[in-house]
Amino acid sequence: xxxxxxxxxxxxxxxxxxxxxxxxxxxxxLRTIAAGPVRSIAIxxxxxxxxxMAMLMxxxxxxxxxxxxxxxxxxxxxxxxxxxxxxxxxxxxxxxxWVTILGLAGxxxxxxxxxxxxxxxxxxxxxxxxxxxxxxxxxxxxxxxxARLNPPAFEGRGLNPLLQDPGLVFxxxxxxxxxxxxxxxxxxxxxxxxxxxxxxxLAKAMRPWVLGAWIMLTLGITAGSYWAYYxxxxxxxxxxxxxxxxxxxxxxxxxxxxxxxxxxxxxxxxRAWTVMLAMVAFSMSMVGTFLVRSGVLTSVHAFxxxxxxxxxxxxxxxxxxxxxxxxxxxxxxxxxxxPRFELVSREAALVGNNLLLTVILGIVFIGTLYPLFIxxxxxxxxxxxxxxxxxxxxxxxxxxxxxxxxxxxLNWKTGSADRLKRLAIPALIGVTVLVIAIFAIPQGGVLSKxxxxxxxxxxxxAFLPLIGRKLRRAPLSTWGMxxxxxxxxxxxxxxxxxxxxTTEVLIAARPGEQVQVGPWLIEFxxxxxxxxxxxxxxxxxxxxxxxxxxxxxxPQARYYTSPPTETTESAIKTVASGQLYTVxxxxxxxxxxQLRLWWKPFVTLIWLGGALIALGGALSLGGRAWRGxxxxxxx
Amino acid sequence: xxxxxxxxxxxxxxxxxxxxWRLAHPPDTDVQxxxxxxxxPAFVAPAALPGNAALSSxxxxxxxxxxxxxxxxxxxPCVGEAPVLAMLEQxxxxxxxxxxxxxxxxxxxxxxxxxxxxxxxxxxxxxxVQLAFGSAGVPETFVVDGRGIIRLQHIGxxxxxxxxDLIQAVKEAK
Numbered sequence: 101x102x103x104x105x106x107x108x109x110x111x112x113x114x115x116x117x118x119x120x121x122x123x124x125x126x127x128x129x130l131r132t133i134a135a136g137p138v139r140s141i142a143i144x145x146x147x148x149x150x151x152x153m154a155m156l157m158x159x160x161x162x163x164x165x166x167x168x169x170x171x172x173x174x175x176x177x178x179x180x181x182x183x184x185x186x187x188x189x190x191x192x193x194x195x196x197x198w199v200t201i202l203g204l205a206g207x208x209x210x211x212x213x214x215x216x217x218x219x220x221x222x223x224x225x226x227x228x229x230x231x232x233x234x235x236x237x238x239x240x241x242x243x244x245x246x247a248r249l250n251p252p253a254f255e256g257r258g259l260n261p262l263l264q265d266p267g268l269v270f271x272x273x274x275x276x277x278x279x280x281x282x283x284x285x286x287x288x289x290x291x292x293x294x295x296x297x298x299x300x301x302l303a304k305a306m307r308p309w310v311l312g313a314w315i316m317l318t319l320g321i322t323a324g325s326y327w328a329y330y331x332x333x334x335x336x337x338x339x340x341x342x343x344x345x346x347x348x349x350x351x352x353x354x355x356x357x358x359x360x361x362x363x364x365x366x367x368x369x370x371r372a373w374t375v376m377l378a379m380v381a382f383s384m385s386m387v388g389t390f391l392v393r394s395g396v397l398t399s400v401h402a403f404x405x406x407x408x409x410x411x412x413x414x415x416x417x418x419x420x421x422x423x424x425x426x427x428x429x430x431x432x433x434x435x436x437x438x439p440r441f442e443l444v445s446r447e448a449a450l451v452g453n454n455l456l457l458t459v460i461l462g463i464v465f466i467g468t469l470y471p472l473f474i475x476x477x478x479x480x481x482x483x484x485x486x487x488x489x490x491x492x493x494x495x496x497x498x499x500x501x502x503x504x505x506x507x508x509x510l511n512w513k514t515g516s517a518d519r520l521k522r523l524a525i526p527a528l529i530g531v532t533v534l535v536i537a538i539f540a541i542p543q544g545g546v547l548s549k550x551x552x553x554x555x556x557x558x559x560x561x562a563f564l565p566l567i568g569r570k571l572r573r574a575p576l577s578t579w580g581m582x583x584x585x586x587x588x589x590x591x592x593x594x595x596x597x598x599x600x601x602t603t604e605v606l607i608a609a610r611p612g613e614q615v616q617v618g619p620w621l622i623e624f625x626x627x628x629x630x631x632x633x634x635x636x637x638x639x640x641x642x643x644x645x646x647x648x649x650x651x652x653x654x655p656q657a658r659y660y661t662s663p664p665t666e667t668t669e670s671a672i673k674t675v676a677s678g679q680l681y682t683v684x685x686x687x688x689x690x691x692x693x694q695l696r697l698w699w700k701p702f703v704t705l706i707w708l709g710g711a712l713i714a715l716g717g718a719l720s721l722g723g724r725a726w727r728g729x730x731x732x733x734x735x
Numbered sequence: 736x737x738x739x740x741x742x743x744x745x746x747x748x749x750x751x752x753x754x755x756w757r758l759a760h761p762p763d764t765d766v767q768x769x770x771x772x773x774x775x776p777a778f779v780a781p782a783a784l785p786g787n788a789a790l791s792s793x794x795x796x797x798x799x800x801x802x803x804x805x806x807x808x809x810x811x812p813c814v815g816e817a818p819v820l821a822m823l824e825q826x827x828x829x830x831x832x833x834x835x836x837x838x839x840x841x842x843x844x845x846x847x848x849x850x851x852x853x854x855x856x857x858x859x860x861x862x863x864v865q866l867a868f869g870s871a872g873v874p875e876t877f878v879v880d881g882r883g884i885i886r887l888q889h890i891g892x893x894x895x896x897x898x899x900d901l902i903q904a905v906k907e908a909k
Contacts, residue, residue, distance in 0.1 A: 376743065383747070394758065410758050418751045425744040432740050469753065476756045
């Protein structure tokens with residue numbers, strides 16, 4: 101009955117989405133009274149989808165093997181946490197999570213955006229209902245997560261062991277909240293285009309949603325990067341894999357939107373551009389979902405290819421993106437041009453930020469889809485890899501980082517460059533670091549060394565906007581900006597340093613042998629068998645020492661029984677100056693074992709930077725929410 | 736400026752057309768060898784089993800079209816393919832084998848378990864011949880014509896349904 105209750109909730113929610121759409125965009129007399137009902141419907145719809153998701157998690161928790169999805173993807177011997185999280189470790193459950201977040205986003209929009217004018221809000225909720233309806237149809241008609249299996253399976257097939265990891269609990273939900281949270285910005289943009297009210301009130305209503313989604317997207321990408329880093333066992337943190345790009349593209353668009361929305365909120369400029377970005381950001385989320393779920397691109401996220409589902413998703417994508425962009429083409433001409441601004445001004449710097457981010461987005465987009473275009477036109481097969489992305493996007497990212505130093509020091513509207521003098525010291529430090537890097541580090545390319553210099557400059561310049569302010573009275577959103585920009589510097593430094601300084605050793609060693617990896621001396625003690633609840637493993641014992649003190653690392657080669665799979669579990673020793681990363685490979689015939697050992701100086705800064713960027717967003721969001729709440733109370 | 740507003744629609748349409756094309760033509764992950772249509776690379780593979788005949792590129796240009804089968808005793812799909820190869824041999828198709836990264840003892844066991852349809856078996860302990868043919872895995876089978884030109888590459892095990900096509904290809908390769 102649990103599964104049936106979930107399914108019923110989904111059908112009911114789909115019916116409500118139709119009603120919502122009809123009320124918001126139906127005959128004119130209906131629209132005048134629609135504002136209240138549409139909001140209530142959006143809230144009920146959100147609750148229903150949440151209920152359906154809870155039901156799916158419940159059948160997974162109980163390992164109800166009469167549900168097809170559970171039988172195919174779960175197993176009774178799995179740890180409890182992974183049974184529940186396994187609910188979204190497969191296509192159907194993951195799409196249900198997507199739809200649940202879409203429903204909840206609509207409900208939240210209905211609850212929290214009451215200060216927006218009624219017509220725009222109603223139209224936005226109608227757009228949200230239209231989005232929900234399409235994805236409900238996708239779920240119910242081609243990916244029903246609650247389908248029964250009769251007779252029930254005797255035992256489940258189990259979860260892909262690579263997914264049996266705390267990463268599965270956090271990475272998909274945060275990323276999805278980010279992806280789908282952008283739907284609110286999309287719907288608000290559509291609503292505002294319909295009513296023609298693209299102004300600072302819209303920007304202020306849209307900003308918390310964009311910020312919230314962007315924070316989660318940042319966290320999701322950062323967590324995913326770290327998960328891939330330690331789980332896949334080859335020591336990289338970003339592979340320019342199509343599915344990674346699919347999450348990076350909405351992030352780039354959302355980052356641009358986050359900045360242009362400030363111009364719209366403060367200065368009423370960049371109207372058409374901001375609306376366009378809001379549409380592009382969620383369109384990129386949908387493109388990402390399509391790329392991942394249809395399996396059209398070859399990727400390490402090897403999802404099964406399913407042309408039927410792919411066709412359905414592509415039809416939805418074409419419908420929504422097409423309709424939104426056509427609406428933009430028809431209506432954006434009616435938007436008044438905003439006030440002008442000088443070439444040296446905060447607005448101009450933010451436009452520069454937007455242009456650079458958009459170009460980087462274009463580069464990633466083209467790189468991801470280029471092989472497909474070429475094969476369609478000439479039949480030739482090729483792949484686009486890290487060298488292209490690094491060489492083309494890297495320098496632009498550095499220019500962007502330099503712009504971050506400058507932008508926050510400029511005033512709105514007027515061209516006063518006085519405060520730029522403050523950049524002298526950071527610039528001097530940046531150049532010094534660059535020169536030291538060139539002479540002291542023999543390995544590594546120019547780009548990495550430049551990145552290190554830029555990171556050093558930005559790390560200090562990020563704090564300059566606080567000069568001359570009383571620190572305790574500076575708005576939290578300013579602190580948020582400072583922290584996020586500092587996070588960019590930290591992440592950049594981590595990327596540059598780990599790229600240049602990583603030492604890799606691949607050896608075949610007998611127990612008892614010693615290896616030198618960077619500053620570490622590693623003794624290979626032994627290999628012993630061990631076991632967990634649904635796996636057995638061979639575990640190596642490595643004693644790593646650097647100066648004083650010894651730490652023991654235990655990398656494993658695991659064998660899972662259901663489904664039968666081999667995985668490597670890396671063992672990582674984190675110290676202040678980096679990470680020692682060890683992987684146990686295959687045994688050779690003569691009693692030797694393959695060991696892969698890396699010393700990765702400062703690699704942790706990459707994720708620390710990502711976390712700081714997200715923290716900055718959270719401070720900004722919290723500060724604005726707090727101020728809004730206080731203003732409400734004063735009234 | 737006015738026309739610029741239609742740029743997003745046009746770009747989106749382009750991308751969607753490309754994605755529709757991709758859905759209609761699912762990606763083919765098998766990479767065809769660039770050697771198809773060219774002469775077999777020069778090689779000499781020593782006999783995989785002591786006392787048997789070795790295999791060299793000269794043997795492949797002896798006027799008779801034949802199948803060159805890359806296989807290995809450690810390759811599970813090769814076990815499934817063995818009866819189909821036997822069927823081809825019974826129908827008069829000459830087959831030579833190249834044992835990739837194999838050991839004589841294992842190979843002898845494999846042939847006694849699964850039958851030996853091969854006129855000659857060359858040993859390729861380091862995959863050199865395999866790479867020279869532009870083959871990426873086992874099993875793979877090439878149709879080589881009487882002049883030693885590679886005419887066709889079959890990736891993966893030969894299924895019973897492929898037999899007629901392969902016989903036809905060998906006939907046409909005279």
